[in-house]
Amino acid sequence: MSYLTFDGVSKRFGGLQAVANVSFRMARGELLALIGPNGSGKTTLLNILSGYYAPDSGSISLEDTAIHGLKPDQVAHRGFARMFQLTRVFRRMSVMDNLLVAGYAVGLDHAAAAKNAARLTEELGLSHLNDEDAGRLSGGQQKLLEFGGCFMGEPTVVLLDEPFAAIHPSMKEILARRIKERHDEGQTFIIVSHDIPAVLELCPRAVVMNAGEVIADDATERVLNDERVIEAYLGGTAG
Ligand SMILES: Nc1ncnc2c1ncn2[C@@H]1O[C@H](COP(=O)(O)OP(=O)(O)OP(=O)(O)O)[C@@H](O)[C@H]1O
């Protein structure tokens, strides 16, 4: 049975069709790449999925429950966790407190949150920075912290928007390794990325968007050799 189902999802901003009739299904535990040129609608699709926009038409279901049109906190309550294209951390709070807040938000008590937070900073190589203000971390460390925040609870689906952008190779490696481990444990992911080598290494399947539409959906290697996909990337911009 399909776990996450997008059926004819569309979203228009004024005269611009940002997402056009997007349909695809995901199985539980899939690690899916969502790729495509700048402006092709990837972040908008994640924004719809996580409740920031209602689609103009179409539906999104998690198992057999419709989730489109819910508010972001309601989607989060269903276990969706997300990293943003522009990193979001509480800059004037410590690394540990950032994670504790993420833990309280998913309903953990302090002891459980503290335990998970300590484990996560250890795993992500951030434990020496536990008491540091998050705003003092490098961009890559902030991404790792935001990634950690996704796992304070037990997420149903984790959405990562450009997790590898502008991040030091050593941190990229930590992030990729942690994504892979969690995928092996059965975690469902959607990863938006322009980092084609990383996508090829991590994601067995890729959905490609161009000008709001899905133009390919197949095994990642096959998709990357698809003429329409190559043309879309070479063409540069959407529409
Ligand atoms: N809130 C908004 N209001 C108006 N237009 C928007 C809004 N959000 C996105 N767009 C437009 O919708 C289109 C799709 O944008 P989106 O951010 O989804 O693309 P993307 O595939 O994530 O691009 P990138 O790879 O550059 O991050 C773009 O033309 C963008 O300018």
Ligand SMILES: [Mg+2]
């Ligand atoms: Mg984007």
